[in-house]
Every structure is written in structure tokens, then in C-alpha cells.
Amino acid sequence: MGPHPAVAAIRLAVRRTLTDLAAEAGTTFTAPVREPRERPAGAPLVGATVGTTLIGNAHRHPSGLPRTPAAPGSPLVLVAVSGGADSMALAIAAAFEAPKIGLRVGAVTVDHGLQDGSADRAAQVAERLRSLGLDPVEAIPVRVGRDGGPEAAARDARYAALDEAAERHGAVAVLLGHTRDDQAETVLLGLARGSGARSLAGMPAQKGRYRRPLLELDRAATRQACSAQAIPVWDDPHNCDPAYTRSRVRHEVLPVLEKHLGGGVVEALARTARLFRDDADALDQWAALAERDLRTGEGTLDAAKLAELPPAVRRRVLRRAALRAGCPAGDLFARHLETIDLLVTGWRGQGPLHLPGGVEATRRCGTLVFRRQGD
DSSP: OOOOHHHHHHHHHHHHHHHHHHHHHTOOOOOOBOOOOOOOTTOOOOOOOBOOOOSTTOSOOTTSOOOOOOOTTSOEEEEEOOSSHHHHHHHHHHHHHGGGGTOEEEEEEEEOOOSTTHHHHHHHHHHHHHHTTOSSEEEEEOOOOOTTOHHHHHHHHHHHHHHHHHHHHTOSEEEOOOOHHHHHHHHHHHHHHTOOHHHHTOOOSEETTEEOTTTTSOHHHHHHHHHHTTOOOOOOGGGGOTTSHHHHIIIIIHHHHHHHHOSOHHHHHHHHHHHHHHHHHHHHHHHHHHHHHHBOTTSOEEHHHHHTSOHHHHHHHHHHHHHHHTOOGGGOOHHHHHHHHHHHHSOSSOOOEEEGGGEEEEEETTEEEEEETTO
């Protein structure tokens, strides 16, 4: 009898991501074969079978099947695990699939310190992951700042911890447990903020070292997979706290849309993200080429040539220039770009524009200059 359909779907999604990673790392895997013990002449051959050493210190994988581990020096993949159903289902599937293709799998759980008992809970999650065979496993405490609001500050602290752990362990990738439901929420948030096509494109399946294997699967599948494998999960109370914007979108906005617009809203929003991502990627490539052609010998941008570009491309060029000058990406919004754009399309002698990160944008002698104030 095969695995539960949700378990099978998650394993397949994870296997695809891990196969791509193994190919990028140049990993080839041949299952080790045990040497047969010496036997009397003429005795039947017993052995020469595939090894059944369990992963790490695990006694048995939830599937009930013993697993053959990857070699100690094999490329390492880390899984970011909160203890919730999404990340636990991802970690279990990675532990099952990674050794088949010559990858080691570990995990990091980040303790944000925002709730009583969070350190103990992080330690429990880490121990559970070790029992499932992931190695190395770390519970990392972080200090959450205040910049950008509580959700953004916690996200920044979490990614900083994951980046540091990946560098320290030499991991080839970090897997994240975002699902199709998370993608739909991200699209709605981007729409509400008026952040443009790139924001409506949602979360990418791959960005740098980060991979999101479960973006095509819904949140219900991860819960079913954990239940089918008797894996306990932890539900973060912050996910139900209406003080957080994403929580309101999840528990108030999306249910209303599903009720009044019919089922399939989550899937439609996720599909919208894919379509916007294709468009945004094409426009970004166009903007990169245009910026190269427009940049003068002094590193400024030719305003007349900028004015000839379509608005969508021109504003991407302006964004790239502002980021290169030192604007923080998370603080540079559409309203900033619209104001900078007026230096090109509505020039009437305006003075310098002050942008996030202490960056100044000025029109001078027919060119746009981006520089840090004081430079």
C-alpha cells in the first residue's frame, strides 16, 4: 500500500526541488553495497544488498522504511522549520527523499523570543527533527527589532539567522515551507499596498539559496501529511492574532472572497502570481539592458533617453539606480519611483529628492544623479 496522497504529493514536490539541487551541485548517487561476509566454499551468497543504515540518529522514518544515508561529505540542504504543519511536512519529506539522490538534510528552527516558552518550544522542535534523522539541527535565538513593523522585523531577523546558518554549515540551499495559500495571501497584500507587478508576482519558487518546493500545494495537504505520519505540529498563536495583517487576510479576507466569489480564489491568486512573475521577469531583463545603455561615463543616467522608454521599463531602471546608490529595497515604494519619474517626464527645475537610506536623486545637466547624502 502506498503512502497517503498528501504525503506522496509533498514528497514528489520535494524530490523535484532536490533533484535540481543535486544536478546543480554535480552530485551523483550510487547506493552503497555491503560486502558479503566470508562464507564456506559452496555456501549460497547472502548479502551484497543495499545498506539499510538509518539517517543520522533516527530509529525509523515515519514511512516505516529504513533509509540509506548520503555520504558524510555530500552537499547539505537545510530546512527552515517553525514546528507548524507546513514546515514539518517539508522536513519529513526532505529527510525521506534527500538520501536517495546523494544529499544530506539538516534543519534550523528560529526562536524569535516573542512568546513565553518560545525557547523550550524551539528546543522541542529541534529534538523532534533529530529523531526524524535530520542532521545537523539547530535552534537559533534571535533578537527582533522594530524597523518596518513586527512582521517585517521578525522576517528580517529570521532570514538573517538562516543566512548565517547556511554560510556556517556550507549548505547549498535552504528550503522554506510556503504553500499556495501563503502565495495567495502575499498577492492580496501586494494588491492592497499598491506595490506594482513585482509585488503581485508573489514569492518566487527560487531566489538565491532559498527554495520553496510547496508553492503549488495547499495548506490542507501539509496538515493531512503530518496527520497521516503521526507527526505532532505546533500552531503559532500569532497566525490567528488579528493584530497581524497577514493573519487578518488569512482568517477574514480570504474566507469572504471564497464565500462571495466562489471556490478557487486561492488557486486563482496563485496563478495570477505566476503570470505576473513571467511579465515582471521580462520587464526586469529589459530594464537591465536599458540601464546599461543609458548610463553615462560618469555613472549618471541620460534623462532624454530615459524619457523614450515605456513607463514600466523606465521606473525599473530608476529603481535599479536607487538601489545601487544605497536605498533599502524594503523601503523603496511605488510613490518614491513616481516622484523620481517626474524628474524625467515632468522636469520643472525641481530640487533634490530625498529617498530612503539617505539617498538623494537630482537632475543635473540633462542627467539623473543618485548618490548618498554627504558623499
